[in-house]
Amino acid sequence: MSLRKLLAHAATRAPLDRLWGWARRGAVPILMLHRFHPDSDTGPGLRAGLLREALHTLRHRGVSFLALDETLALLQRGQRVPKSVIFTVDDGYKDFFSVALPIFAEFGCPVTVFLTTGFVDGAWQWWDRVTHTFAVTGLDQVTIPFPDGHIAFRRDPPSWAPHPSMLVEQLKSLAEPVRLRALADVETACQVQLPKHPPPAYQSMSWEDIRHAASQGITFGAHTVTHPILSRTDQVQAQQEIINSRDRIHEMLPPPAISRVFCYPNGLPTDFSQREEQILFEAGFSGGLTTTPGYASVGSGSKARGQYRIPRFAFPDSIADLLQITTGVEALKMGLRGKRNR
Numbered sequence: 001m002s003l004r005k006l007l008a009h010a011a012t013r014a015p016l017d018r019l020w021g022w023a024r025r026g027a028v029p030i031l032m033l034h035r036f037h038p039d040s041d042t043g044p045g046l047r048a049g050l051l052r053e054a055l056h057t058l059r060h061r062g063v064s065f066l067a068l069d070e071t072l073a074l075l076q077r078g079q080r081v082p083k084s085v086i087f088t089v090d091d092g093y094k095d096f097f098s099v100a101l102p103i104f105a106e107f108g109c110p111v112t113v114f115l116t117t118g119f120v121d122g123a124w125q126w127w128d129r130v131t132h133t134f135a136v137t138g139l140d141q142v143t144i145p146f147p148d149g150h151i152a153f154r155r156d157p158p159s160w161a162p163h164p165s166m167l168v169e170q171l172k173s174l175a176e177p178v179r180l181r182a183l184a185d186v187e188t189a190c191q192v193q194l195p196k197h198p199p200p201a202y203q204s205m206s207w208e209d210i211r212h213a214a215s216q217g218i219t220f221g222a223h224t225v226t227h228p229i230l231s232r233t234d235q236v237q238a239q240q241e242i243i244n245s246r247d248r249i250h251e252m253l254p255p256p257a258i259s260r261v262f263c264y265p266n267g268l269p270t271d272f273s274q275r276e277e278q279i280l281f282e283a284g285f286s287g288g289l290t291t292t293p294g295y296a297s298v299g300s301g302s303k304a305r306g307q308y309r310i311p312r313f314a315f316p317d318s319i320a321d322l323l324q325i326t327t328g329v330e331a332l333k334m335g336l337r338g339k340r341n342r
């Protein structure tokens with residue numbers, strides 16, 4: 001049995017929880033989710049049944065569901081927290097409200113949702129423009145002009161080769177004005193004119209949905225206005241994206257429903273820099289969430305220990321992998337690999 005399989009097996013054995021507890025040593029996994037779909041369809045994101053099973057299993061195993069801001073404040077004060085997990089959801093898609101919220105509410109599980117505020121105000125998420133453009137074009141072959149050469153896409157029923165998601169990844173690497181031009185070029189090349197507002201499959205929550213969720217204890221934080229890769233923007237745009245999204249949330253929600261934590265779009269180490277950390281500091285944010293895997297731990301809330309570089313785990317594909325994260329087996333593995341991310 002491989003080490004990975006052995007650890008996965010061990011993580012599913014409740015009596016071994018205590019043995020693994022030392023590996024976590026007070027560290028808290030922050031889980032990251034984006035989209036949800038009902039059991040009855042095959043939409044993007046996490047299936048409702050798997051979310052329910054995950055929450056049920058975690059509760060059964062004595063894992064506490066903690067709120068983001070309060071827990072980071074405890075860690076900042078040097079306090080350790082019990083075996084626990086924190087849930088975050090990025091972007092603000094409608095399916096959080098329609099699919100996930102009732103399930104989180106059923107388990108009394110706090111969630112912080114990070115809103116792309118321009119999206120909530122009716123704009124498309126830019127990657128959905130690409131996905132939808134390829135979904136509706138009547139062409140079978142498309143050539144996209146790209147700054148360093150053309151990319152040819154061919155319909156290979158039912159999908160496209162190379163897959164449009166590859167194009168989205170390439171667009172992320174472009175400087176902001178070049179990316180915006182390239183996005184428009186994709187639609188022109190595909191001979192598609194998108195509606196001003198996204199159709200239901202790509203819709204955000206409305207502010208009314210958000211206020212309703214807030215009344216049930218969900219908190220909301222800033223995730224920029226247009227979801228650019230901040231390191232590809234200039235100083236003025238970086239500042240505006242962060243501050244304007246925060247201000248819009250303050251305009252629309254009562255203070256108790258607002259998180260003081262910011263969440264970086266895409267969130268990898270190359271997607272933001274000290275410049276963004278400084279903007280967050282000056283604007284009074286208490287933390288910045290990334291997508292680098294790792295545990296938030298004692299000291300995570302202090303500037304010296306990466307207050308604006310707090311790691312998170314993507315919600316895994318299986319309950320066994322989830323238990324590895326929440327029991328601390330993942331911390332043990334990171335330690336073994338010399339990559340303990342605190």
Ligand SMILES: [Zn+2]
Nearest residue numbers: 090091265266
């Ligand atoms: Zn996002």
